[in-house]
Amino acid sequence: MxxxxxxxxxxxxxxxxxxxxxxxxxxxxxxxxxxxxxxxxxxxxxxxxxxxxxxxxxxxxxxxxxxxxxxxxxxxxxxxxxxxxxxxxxxxxxxGRERDEINKGGMKVYPSDIDAVIERFPATTDVCAFAFPEPILGEDVGVAVVLTETDPVTMLALHDWTTAHLARHQVPRRWYVLSEIPRTSRGKVSRQAVAKQCATATPINLARLQKGTTA
Incomplete structure (x- = not known):
């Protein structure tokens, strides 16, 4: 032990x-x-x-x-x-850390709770949830993932998995697929670096993926 x-x-x-x-x-x-x-x-x-x-x-x-x-x-x-x-x-x-706490319209969301769920998905190799600015709520939930498979079926299955295991206000609104998650010199995930990288990237369009798989 x-x-x-x-x-x-x-x-x-x-x-x-x-x-x-x-x-x-x-x-x-x-x-x-x-x-x-x-x-x-x-x-x-x-x-x-x-x-x-x-x-x-x-x-x-x-x-x-x-x-x-x-x-x-x-x-x-x-x-x-x-x-x-x-x-x-x-x-x-x-x-988690106070500085990582996400204030979504007055509701507290802890990124570590989201990480713990998504990392259990079979295709996940790394994950990092983070806050991004939202004009009405103040902040909302984004997540970056590294996956063994990135096809639409896997992405939609991951979203369904997350929806089934998290409360509604915890489910990420924006999804990003990265080749690797930025880390500090000590090997810890840098949520600030992930948020900065994703701020200039285009999130996955889940609605389009859903349409493509049902076409």
């Missing part, structure tokens, strides 16, 4: 943050993951919220960068930038 820790470089590693198995973290007694009282109330079990960490190992601040410190440390709490959900047992499920 692989054991992982929820930790950041700004505070010491160890059991004070929690231990993770399969991406799910058990909150331990030595540290707290919650919301400070002066920045809103703690979320009820099952409700997504911002993950703030309170631990004796928390850093005092960035050296000679009070501006950066003020953004991430408040009243002894560290702002992780993560979105998570706590269940009744005290397990923390990470949903």
């Amino acid at each position: 692989a054991r992982r820790h929820y930790g950041l470089r700004v505070h010491a590693r160890g059991r004070s943050r929690g231990e993770a198995w399969g991406g799910v973290i058990r909150v331990l007694r030595q540290g707290e993951l919650d919301a400070p009282a002066d920045h809103g109330s703690a979320c009820k079990p099952g409700g997504p919220g911002h993950v703030w960490v309170n631990t004796p190992a928390l850093m005092r601040g960035y050296l000679d960068r009070d501006d950066l410190t003020a953004k991430v440390v408040s009243s002894g709490w560290f702002v992780t930038g993560d979105i998570g959900v706590l269940d009744e047992r005290g397990w923390l499920y990470l949903r």
Whole structure:
């Protein structure tokens, strides 16, 4: 069994943050993951919220960068930038990064939820969901995929798969097929780079594909 820790470089590693198995973290007694009282109330079990960490190992601040410190440390709490959900047992499920959150007409959409569904489709080799500007809703959902097959039947099957496994507001409105998904120097998917690349590309016309397969 692989054991992982929820930790950041700004505070010491160890059991004070929690231990993770399969991406799910058990909150331990030595540290707290919650919301400070002066920045809103703690979320009820099952409700997504911002993950703030309170631990004796928390850093005092960035050296000679009070501006950066003020953004991430408040009243002894560290702002992780993560979105998570706590269940009744005290397990923390990470949903993604706050900066990646899609605000679709006031409804919160987490790209990692979409990625998790599409990556299970048999023809998918890589995927990245992202936000794109939408004049009425503010933002909407786009997705870039790398597929082993890109014929119309496969694309429509992927769309049907996504529709069957996601809530209506989570289903991507724009689809792009790429040869590869841009990544950072650390190998992480760069949603910003994907969104920038797709902004100048033409999305797949699913209606035209549907017409072609039924003609």
